Amino acid sequence: MPKDTLFPTHRVDFWSELDELDRSGDLEESDEEAEAFDRSIQQEVEAKRVKRHERPERPIDEEEAGLLPIVDEDQLGLTASSHQALPSFHASQILFHSTPKQLRDLSTLPSVDTPLDDTPGATESHQPAGVLDTPENIASPIDTPSSSSRRLTGTGEGRGRRDDPATPVPLGTEAFKNLKGKKDFQTLTKHFELFSKGISKDVTANNANVKGKGKAKAQKSDSMLIAGLGGRVLEGLRFCVPPELGQVGKHKQRWDIISKLGGQVVLQPDTSITHIIYDGRSQIALARELGLKSLSELPEGTVCVRWDWVVQCKLAGRLLDTSQFLSFPKTFTKMISAKAVPATRRLADITSLLSRGTSDSDTESPVKRPRIPSSAIPAIPRPDVFATTRTKKPFLNPWRSELKIVPTVDTVHALPKGPGWKFGKGDDRDDLDDILSALKDGTIYEEECFTSARGMPYCCYHHVVIAHYIRSQSANPDSRGDRFKCGQDHDGTERSTNAGPNEWLAKKFEDLHDMYLGVQGKNQFAIRQYQQGELFFPSCCTPWIITSGKDARRIKGVGQSIADRIDEFISGEPGRAYYEDTEKARIVAVLKDVYGVGETFANELYKRGARSIRDLKEKDFGLTPGQNIGVELYEDLNTRIPREECRAIYELIASKARAIDPKIWVEIMGSYRRGQEDSGDVDILITRDTDDGLTHEGLLKSLVIGLKENGVITHDLSVPSQWDALEAKWMGVGKVPGGRYRRIDILCIPFDQWGAALIYFTGNISDILCLKQFNRSLRLYARKKGYSLNQRGLYVGVIRDKGGLKMTEGEFAVITKTEQEIFDVLGLRWRHPHLRRP
DNA sequence: TGGCAATACTG
DNA sequence: CAGTAT
DNA sequence: GCCA
Numbered sequence: 071m072p073k074d075t076l077f078p079t080h081r082v083d084f085w086s087e088l089d090e091l092d093r094s095g096d097l098e099e100s101d102e103e104a105e106a107f108d109r110s111i112q113q114e115v116e117a118k119r120v121k122r123h124e125r126p127e128r129p130i131d132e133e134e135a136g137l138l139p140i141v142d143e144d145q146l147g148l149t150a151s152s153h154q155a156l157p158s159f160h161a162s163q164i165l166f167h168s169t170p171k172q173l174r175d176l177s178t179l180p181s182v183d184t185p186l187d188d189t190p191g192a193t194e195s196h197q198p199a200g201v202l203d204t205p206e207n208i209a210s211p212i213d214t215p216s217s218s219s220r221r222l223t224g225t226g227e228g229r230g231r232r233d234d235p236a237t238p239v240p241l242g243t244e245a246f247k248n249l250k251g252k253k254d255f256q257t258l259t260k261h262f263e264l265f266s267k268g269i270s271k272d273v274t275a276n277n278a279n280v281k282g283k284g285k286a287k288a289q290k291s292d293s294m295l296i297a298g299l300g301g302r303v304l305e306g307l308r309f310c311v312p313p314e315l316g317q318v319g320k321h322k323q324r325w326d327i328i329s330k331l332g333g334q335v336v337l338q339p340d341t342s343i344t345h346i347i348y349d350g351r352s353q354i355a356l357a358r359e360l361g362l363k364s365l366s367e368l369p370e371g372t373v374c375v376r377w378d379w380v381v382q383c384k385l386a387g388r389l390l391d392t393s394q395f396l397s398f399p400k401t402f403t404k405m406i407s408a409k410a411v412p413a414t415r416r417l418a419d420i421t422s423l424l425s426r427g428t429s430d431s432d433t434e435s436p437v438k439r440p441r442i443p444s445s446a447i448p449a450i451p452r453p454d455v456f457a458t459t460r461t462k463k464p465f466l467n468p469w470r471s472e473l474k475i476v477p478t479v480d481t482v483h484a485l486p487k488g489p490g491w492k493f494g495k496g497d498d499r500d501d502l503d504d505i506l507s508a509l510k511d512g513t514i515y516e517e518e519c520f521t522s523a524r525g526m527p528y529c530c531y532h533h534v535v536i537a538h539y540i541r542s543q544s545a546n547p548d549s550r551g552d553r554f555k556c557g558q559d560h561d562g563t564e565r566s567t568n569a570g571p572n573e574w575l576a577k578k579f580e581d582l583h584d585m586y587l588g589v590q591g592k593n594q595f596a597i598r599q600y601q602q603g604e605l606f607f608p609s610c611c612t613p614w615i616i617t618s619g620k621d622a623r624r625i626k627g628v629g630q631s632i633a634d635r636i637d638e639f640i641s642g643e644p645g646r647a648y649y650e651d652t653e654k655a656r657i658v659a660v661l662k663d664v665y666g667v668g669e670t671f672a673n674e675l676y677k678r679g680a681r682s683i684r685d686l687k688e689k690d691f692g693l694t695p696g697q698n699i700g701v702e703l704y705e706d707l708n709t710r711i712p713r714e715e716c717r718a719i720y721e722l723i724a725s726k727a728r729a730i731d732p733k734i735w736v737e738i739m740g741s742y743r744r745g746q747e748d749s750g751d752v753d754i755l756i757t758r759d760t761d762d763g764l765t766h767e768g769l770l771k772s773l774v775i776g777l778k779e780n781g782v783i784t785h786d787l788s789v790p791s792q793w794d795a796l797e798a799k800w801m802g803v804g805k806v807p808g809g810r811y812r813r814i815d816i817l818c819i820p821f822d823q824w825g826a827a828l829i830y831f832t833g834n835i836s837d838i839l840c841l842k843q844f845n846r847s848l849r850l851y852a853r854k855k856g857y858s859l860n861q862r863g864l865y866v867g868v869i870r871d872k873g874g875l876k877m878t879e880g881e882f883a884v885i886t887k888t889e890q891e892i893f894d895v896l897g898l899r900w901r902h903p904h905l906r907r908p
Numbered sequence: 909t910g911g912c913a914a915t916a917c918t919g
Numbered sequence: 920c921a922g923t924a925t
Numbered sequence: 926g927c928c929a
Contacts, residue, residue: 592926595912599926629927666918668923694919696923753925788917788924799916801924815925830914831925860914861925 232369238340245361254315304333310343346374348397571615572607579603588659590673665700706811710748739831743903751813760821768794796820823862825888830861
């Protein structure tokens with residue numbers, strides 16, 4: 071029986087990854103529960119229709135179970151008369167504060183426990199499901215000599231003899247003998263010999279180069295110029311870069327980088343190597359490649375790391391903990407013998423050499439680790455975004471095959487609910503599903519998928535969705551905060567690490583994007599392209615490790631320019647990104663964050679001498695009323711809104727609206743409806759069932775007035791041209807009593823456009839960083855099929871002229887009371903809002 | 909080389 | 920209309 | 926800036 075399900079049951083396809091999340095969250099809904107929940111939703115929809123005072127918005131089952139403290143309107147001060155009762159109101163105190171666990175069972179997305187701020191030693195016993203590891207559990211001998219010995223019981227690899235680098239004994243000679251006959255290998259070794267001879271002069275040249283260039287902008291604290299520095303971080307380490315036939319170019323580049331960083335490079339493993347660069351996954355394959363029976367023949371303490379560890383050390387300018395870059399993270403315990411750790415002579419040498427003057431104050435490890443002191447590096451001050459060992463948040467290794475997606479939201483506000491929620495049928499299948507399953511079973515490849523991303527919008531969307539899940543699971547609840555350029559708050563040190571192999575690139579492009587927002591004359595599409603860059607590099611989109619710009623051009627959307635930037639980042643040669651990163655650009659970008667200040671005016675302000683938000687507050691720049699509000703409330707408005715607070719604001723508005731007209735429908739949209747843990751603003755949608763011949767005309771005005779009276783709404787930013795139109799938009803600022811000022815939008819929607827509006831405003835458009843992916847995709851897709859979709863509805867027969875201007879409005883294709891109707895007409899499966907994220 | 913979503917409010 | 924917003 |  072094809073019953074309606076809350077969650078469309080997906081077929082075995084990419085969505086199964088999301089389903090996996092469902093299962094792993096140990097909060098799986100049983101059928102009965104699902105039905106019960108469906109019933110409650112239905113009842114709730116019904117409840118919306120009944121008279122006032124019935125508190126129709128509350129899902130029935132929550133009340134029945136007695137899980138929720140009932141929010142009494144009077145208690146909350148929702149009525150105009152009693153708002154003095156509010157001073158100490160805090161959303162979190164009233165909403166669900168005490169019963170998160172049970173409530174989560176009602177959530178539409180499964181949840182995991184909130185990451186615990188454990189002490190390192192305690193993490194093992196109770197890691198949240200789906201968390202593979204925490205940095206604390208991983209160690210490498212080089213980085214953490216004795217902390218690792220606490221729990222790592224060495225078995226297997228890396229137990230061989232270690233010699234001084236001066237007297238290495240080759241290992242695994244067999245395999246290399248076999249390779250010798252091959253032409254590729256000969257080429258490789260020839261290049262290697264040439265390379266070895268050229269090392270010494272390169273190094274000195276590079277060093278001089280680095281110092282000269284670093285100096286010029288060092289004090290500017292921009293993170294653009296860090297690339298390519300790194301000094302001699304790999305000094306004293308010996309790297310085996312196993313030959314991969316046909317990869318001469320790649321190898322040359324790697325040899326070069328390693329040796330410029332002071333490391334030694336060898337092709338064949340020997341008894342002195344400290345690291346093996348290996349991007350593959352199989353220990354057995356690696357051992358075979360090296361001509362070893364087992365990796366345990368390697369000298370003790372040898373670490374197998376992926377190439378990106380080197381890249382990031384270079385970028386960071388210091389030796390990073392290898393834990394997140396191990397080639398075999400799942401089996402790391404076997405790779406490292408606790409006993410192997412005691413320093414060999416070489417390590418001891420490094421330690422004593424390098425620990426001179428180091429206080430190691432910036433590490434949380436209880437054990438002092440031998441690390442390059444910052445003084446040893448021609449250091450350039452920079453945000454410590456690569457300090458991967460700092461975070462105690464659960465660490466996940468998402469690009470591995472054992473990918474587990476952890477839900478991002480402790481959704482306490484059960485969604486979906488309310489009118490307009492129609493549930494997809496589990497058996498539906500749409501174009502996107504086809505693409506995804508084809509991807510899954512290998513019929514098409516990822517590259518193709520990217521290639522057709524424009525034409526097959528969902529495909530692109532899919533990647534973005536997965537990306538988001540992965541991004542935010544390792545992120546903590548306030549992860550969105552780091553996406554703000556909010557002056558002082560933004561020092562970058564508390565960023566959670568996304569352990570994707572190319573995450574550093576995403577970070578670079580995020581930064582580049584931020585900066586380009588302040589570059590005058592930069593085409594907005596160009597800027598967006600860089601923003602795209604952020605999305606390309608999370609591991610789910612790009613499961614391989616990007617080693618060059620050319621490599622990255624495989625990705626649809628990465629062209630010459632982006633590729634050049636990547637090369638720039640990798641090589642460290644100051645290029646365009648470096649030279650365009652001016653003080654002006656950064657300042658203009660900040661000025662642009664003020665509400666009502668855009669590119670043009672921000673540049674004008676700069677020209678007139680404004681350099682900071684404070685300047686705007688103190689001097690008179692002839693700001694408009696709206697801009698003044700933006701300046702005045704700059705800090706608040708640029709702070710993310712926690713989910714509970716969104717809900718609290720919604721409740722305040724909704725009850726006021728219902729007080730005016732009990733038949734009113736009020737929904738909260740935007741990122742909240744998509745299930746995000748925080749939002750940039752609060753989007754409220756309002757309509758009214760017209761079955762009794764009445765409409766919500768005129769409601770908005772009294773609503774806003776009423777909310778102003780009880781202090782919920784504090785400022786207007788833009789008001790509807792016609793307050794009493796069926797379609798009217800109010801934009802402004804409000805707050806919960808005692809809370810921060812928040813951007814609030816209230817929109818009135820004609821009843822028969824409710825569905826389209828739900829889609830339109832659920833799409834991530836209100837999310838400040840979003841790419842409008844869902845909306846855009848859906849619209850493009852609709853257009854391809856000859857439809858046109860806007861927030862009012864789905865049209866057919868829209869003809870466009872060359873300029874894309876609509877020649878005819880077309881006509882309504884569907885009455886769009888529900889989202890489902892639009893998805894139906896388009897032949898698409900309804901998607902849960904939580905899956906519509908950027 | 910054109911198009912990149914589409915529309916509303918401010919001043 | 921340009922600029923800014925969603 | 927990227928793509929068709």
